[in-house]
């Protein structure tokens with residue numbers, strides 16, 4: 570069941586490798602059920618129960634900037 574969908578603005582993604590890094594980082598966060606990342610929109614949609622601070626932290630650790638969209 571998909572409980573909530575959070576939208577994050579991601580800064581710093583330039584190619585599909587960046588998309589993969591961000592996607593994998595988000596998927597590793599406890600409570601995340603599904604992740605969609607759009608390079609064009611610079612945006613990630615995250616489904617699940619993970620707290621937003623953990624998501625932002627995970628993206629930051631990969632070298633990108635995230636904030637709630």
Ligand SMILES: [Cu+2]
Pocket residue numbers: 582583584585586587588
């Ligand atoms: Cu890249």
